[in-house]
Amino acid sequence: VIDTAVGRPNYRVEFNALKSSGGVAEITGRKPPAEKAPAGGNIASDVFNIGNRIFTPYASREDVEASYRSTFGDKYQVDTCETKKLPGLSLGIEPSSFNEPSHELSQATIKLGRTARSGRASR
Amino acid sequence: MIRPLCCAVFAAWFAAGPAWSQGAMLEPPDNRYFVSQGSWDQKYADQWGLHRIGFDSSPQSAWRLVKRDAKPVVVALIDTGLDWNHRNIDLENIWRNPKEMADNGVDDDKNGYVDDVIGRDFFERDSKPWDYDGHGTFIAGLIAGSWKDKDGIAGINPFARLMILKAVNNFGHTRASYLAQAIAYAADNGARVINLSVGDKGTAKVLQAAVDYAYSKGVVIVVAAGNEGVELKGYGIAGSDKVLTVATTGFEDQRVVFSNWGNVSVAAPGLDILSLRARRTDTMLGMEGVKYTAGAAYVGEDKRYYRASGTSFSAPMVAGLASLMISNDPSLTNRQVMNIIKSTARDVGTPGVDQYTGYGIIDARAALKAPKDYFLLAGINRVEVVQKGGNQTVRVRGTADANALKSARLEIGQGDAPTSWTPVGAAQKGAGPDTVLGDIPAAAFKGATKWEIRVVVTHNNGSVREARYKLSLG
Numbered sequence: 096v097i098d099t100a101v102g103r104p105n106y107r108v109e110f111n112a113l114k115s116s117g118g119v120a121e122i123t124g125r126k127p128p129a130e131k132a133p134a135g136g137n138i139a140s141d142v143f144n145i146g147n148r149i150f151t152p153y154a155s156r157e158d159v160e161a162s163y164r165s166t167f168g169d170k171y172q173v174d175t176c177e178t179k180k181l182p183g184l185s186l187g188i189e190p191s192s193f194n195e196p197s198h199e200l201s202q203a204t205i206k207l208g209r210t211a212r213s214g215r216a217s218r
Numbered sequence: 219m220i221r222p223l224c225c226a227v228f229a230a231w232f233a234a235g236p237a238w239s240q241g242a243m244l245e246p247p248d249n250r251y252f253v254s255q256g257s258w259d260q261k262y263a264d265q266w267g268l269h270r271i272g273f274d275s276s277p278q279s280a281w282r283l284v285k286r287d288a289k290p291v292v293v294a295l296i297d298t299g300l301d302w303n304h305r306n307i308d309l310e311n312i313w314r315n316p317k318e319m320a321d322n323g324v325d326d327d328k329n330g331y332v333d334d335v336i337g338r339d340f341f342e343r344d345s346k347p348w349d350y351d352g353h354g355t356f357i358a359g360l361i362a363g364s365w366k367d368k369d370g371i372a373g374i375n376p377f378a379r380l381m382i383l384k385a386v387n388n389f390g391h392t393r394a395s396y397l398a399q400a401i402a403y404a405a406d407n408g409a410r411v412i413n414l415s416v417g418d419k420g421t422a423k424v425l426q427a428a429v430d431y432a433y434s435k436g437v438v439i440v441v442a443a444g445n446e447g448v449e450l451k452g453y454g455i456a457g458s459d460k461v462l463t464v465a466t467t468g469f470e471d472q473r474v475v476f477s478n479w480g481n482v483s484v485a486a487p488g489l490d491i492l493s494l495r496a497r498r499t500d501t502m503l504g505m506e507g508v509k510y511t512a513g514a515a516y517v518g519e520d521k522r523y524y525r526a527s528g529t530s531f532s533a534p535m536v537a538g539l540a541s542l543m544i545s546n547d548p549s550l551t552n553r554q555v556m557n558i559i560k561s562t563a564r565d566v567g568t569p570g571v572d573q574y575t576g577y578g579i580i581d582a583r584a585a586l587k588a589p590k591d592y593f594l595l596a597g598i599n600r601v602e603v604v605q606k607g608g609n610q611t612v613r614v615r616g617t618a619d620a621n622a623l624k625s626a627r628l629e630i631g632q633g634d635a636p637t638s639w640t641p642v643g644a645a646q647k648g649a650g651p652d653t654v655l656g657d658i659p660a661a662a663f664k665g666a667t668k669w670e671i672r673v674v675v676t677h678n679n680g681s682v683r684e685a686r687y688k689l690s691l692g
Contacts, residue, residue, distance in 0.1 A: 119395040119424050143395075144330075145402045146431045150424055152395045174393045175425075177386075177418045177454070195448060197479050199572045200670070202688035205603050207610055207660045 117174040118153040242286040246275045247365040247372040251492060251523070258517055258525060260490065262469065265371060267487030270471075271535060272582035273374060280582035288545040292379045293361055293537060294404030294412045294437075296397060297354030299339065299347040299384035301496035304355060304522060306370035311362040312336050313379040315407065329407065337382030338403060340396045347384035352499030354384070356524060357415060359494035360534040361541065371492060371523065374538030374582075377545040381409050386416055394422035401428035405435040410544050410552075413537035414461075415442040415530035417454035425455055433460040438544075438552045440464060440537040442529035443478040449573075450480030457481035459651060462540070462556055464533040465575055471566045473574035477529055483556075484563045485575035488532035492517060495524035502526060539582050550590055557593035558585050561683070568635075570672065570684040571597050577683075594620045596675040598687040599651050603660075611657040614671055616685065619649040622678035628656045629674060632666045634688075645673050667691045 122142065142151040152174055246252075253275065255263040263269055272280035292313050302312060313336060317327035320335045331338055331345065339347040349355045362380050363373030385400040386392045397416060404412050405428075412432060432439055439461040443450060450457040457463055457480055466477040466488030473479070474489055495516060501524070502510045517523035540555050550558075562584035563577040571577050598616040605611075618626040626645035631638060642662055645655040655673055663669055672686040 117393055117395075119393075119398075119422070121424070121427075143399045143402070145398060145424070145427050146434075148427060148431075150395065150398070150427075152393075172423050174395045175418060175420050175422045177392045177394060177397060177416055197447070197449070197574070198688075199473075199479075199568050199574045200686050200688045201573060201598060201600070202690070203601055204690040204692045205601065205612065206692045207603065207612075207663060 118171055119150055119174040120153065120171045121148060121150050122170070244281040244284045244286055244288075244376075246273070246279045246281045247376075248275075249363075249365060249367065249372045250369045252372040257492075262490075264492050264517075266469070267489075267491050267531075267535060268372070268374065270487050271539070271580050272584075273372075278583060280586050283583065283586040284542060284546050288377050288542075289548050290377050290379050291375070291411065291541045291545045291548075292381050292407075292409045293375070293541045294337075294381040294383055294400070294409035295354060295358055295361070296383045296385050296400045296404070296412060296414050296416065297349075297357055298351035298386045298388065298390070299349035299354045300358050300380065300382045301349050301352075301355045301494070301499075302336070302382075303497065304359075304494050306359060306363050306367045306494055306522070307355075308362075308364035308366055311364060311373075311376075311378055311380055313381040313408075329403075331403070337384070338400070339384040340399055341384065341387055347382040349384075349496040350388040350499065351386070351390065352496040352501035352524065353386070353390065353415070353530065354382070355496035355499070356493040356501065356526065357413060357530065357534045358382075360491070360531060361413065361538040363494065371494070374535065375542040375545060378538070378541050381407065392416060394425040398422075398424045398428035401425075401432050401439075405432035405437050409437055411438045411440065411537050411541045413440050413534050414455075415528075415533050417441065417444060417456050419453055421452070421454050421458075426458070429455050429458060429460055433552065436552045438462065438537075438540045438555050440533050440540060442533040443480075443482055445476040445528050445530075446478055447476050448478055450478050450482070453478065453480075462536055462559060463576070464529060464536050466527070466529045466532045467566065467575060467579055471579060473567065474527070476527075477532075477574070479573045482573060482576035483560055484536060484577050485566070485579050486532040486535040487579075488529055488535075489527045490525055491527065491531040492523060492525045493531070495522050497522075536580055539580055539585060542582075543585060546586060547590060554590055554593075557595070558588045558590075561592060561594040561681075562588050565683075568686065570686045572686070591621045594675060594677045594681055594683045595649065596626075596673050596683040596685040597651060598655070598671060598673055598685050601671065601687060601689060604657065606657055610660040612660065612663070612671075612689070613657050614645075614655045614673070614687070615652050616655050616673060616687075617649060617651055617653060618645040618655055618673050618675045619647055620675060620677045623647055624676040624678045626655075626673065626675045628658065629672050630658065630662060631670050631672070633668055633670075636670050639672065645675070663689075663691060 251264045333345040362378040363371040383400040385396040441461045443465045462483045465482045465485040466474045467485045468474045468489040560577040565578040629639040669689045674684045
């Protein structure tokens with residue numbers, strides 16, 4: 096970050112650690128012991144509650160994800176990376192996705208029998 | 219004859235006024251940036267977005283519908299933190315955990331977090347959620363910029379108490395589990411509204427679990443639709459029926475091209491919005507694909523203000539309104555607030571509820587005037603071909619409901635933008651998004667390959683809401 100408002104540049108060096116993969120699992124009882132973590136991963140030190148449900152995050156690498164899945168089954172999920180909704184782009188600067196078709200109204204294509212549309216019962 | 223189906227009609231309420239309107243009401247603020255225009259050589263008001271949704275200085279200002287002794291409401295800001303030293307943020311507008319002592323190293327309230335007096339930093343695992351990015355402070359200003367700072371901006375809700383939950387790092391990234399913890403914290407510690415201008419593709423189960431939990435605790439959750447210009451389907455919790463998903467509109471009340479579309483609830487202005495700049499931040503620096511010169515978005519001699527665009531900044535307008543409604547009437551439930559905001563929104567674009575702006579641009583005046591149980595909902599979710607009595611019919615699924623329903627009907631019209639409509643029967647009442655509204659005989663679709671179906675829902679007070687669906691016959 097460079098701030099010129101105070102009359103001199105101000106720098107801060109940061110490392111974005113969240114681009115690495117992680118996981119989170121719902122646990123029903125006590126936290127699994129660390130030695131139960133699949134090879135290549137480790138069990139984070141904390142758990143958190145959502146109401147009476149208990150979750151624990153896992154630090155991991157992508158290559159051990161399959162191992163996590165086999166260990167924890169459906170209780171395991173990738174701890175997806177989320178991003179802030181960055182300020183919108185300046186007008187006139189549009190990434191390719193903006194050229195993808197958008198639809199103001201929902202729509203569908205259906206097939207109706209010719210006889211049905213003419214008002215006769217289809218068989 | 220079919221009546222024009224634009225925005226809802228509130229003539230009766232405007233004439234009579236709510237029962238409490240005789241008491242002392244707020245006067246609109248006169249903060250510098252609230253009443254000025256052209257501060258960065260633009261031709262519109264500096265805080266045009268607030269004016270557009272009804273927060274202006276006129277005799278009809280939405281603020282004049284708010285009691286002067288309205289109640290404080292806790293609004294959880296799940297974002298990059300807050301610059302609490304900004305002069306336009308009053309300490310009174312920051313939530314204080316009443317059961318926690320500052321800096322004593324003890325979890326006084328035994329909620330699992332030590333010294334969480336104003337909120338929590340879920341990254342540093344401490345309770346000093348300072349904003350090194352600027353995104354969170356910008357949003358805070360829109361919701362609760364202090365009216366006492368006459369040289370500053372005006373936030374929407376002077377009764378807001380911001381619970382600062384830092385769950386996004388200084389690069390704008392986070393994980394679903396951090397957001398989930400923050401949402402659960404907000405729900406467990408008294409927040410009535412959550413603003414979440416964060417998200418991404420895919421929905422982690424842990425995040426949905428947190429949303430379900432907060433919703434069950436009565437929290438209004440407001441989510442930005444996102445700025446990728448893509449369909450919301452499968453795009454995180456945005457689009458969930460338990461949140462208000464907010465799209466961005468521009469100066470002409472049109473959807474702005476970056477605003478994601480799909481299961482949008484409502485829209486609010488989000489183009490060239492003015493708010494606070496956190497100390498030593500320039501949040502647009504380093505954005506991929508954008509030519510931005512450092513400092514170009516600063517506003518003011520002291521450079522403590524900033525302008526930016528995005529659904530991130532439309533969402534807090536809705537969160538601000540939701541919180542102000544609750545300040546004015548704390549007995550409102552989250553479902554009532556969501557229903558009122560949708561039902562009173564001003565329809566824009568193609569008539570009816572649509573994928574660009576949902577029910578339309580929020581209308582603070584109408585929302586604050588509406589009876590607490592008011593709702594008028596319309597939507598077509600999908601159509602399918604079914605056999606009925608040996609004949610093909612087109613089954614229409616969606617929503618058609620009101621707290622005082624006068625009628626609901628299905629109609630069809632030929633072509634891409636029909637000008638005449640043919641009634642094809644009454645629509646079944648149903649609040650769920652997948653209610654079977656009715657079956658249309660296939661024979662009704664003879665003579666053309668392109669059609670529109672619409673459901674038209676009329677309230678006892680005369681208000682009308684519609685939703686349209688395009689149908690092609692293959």
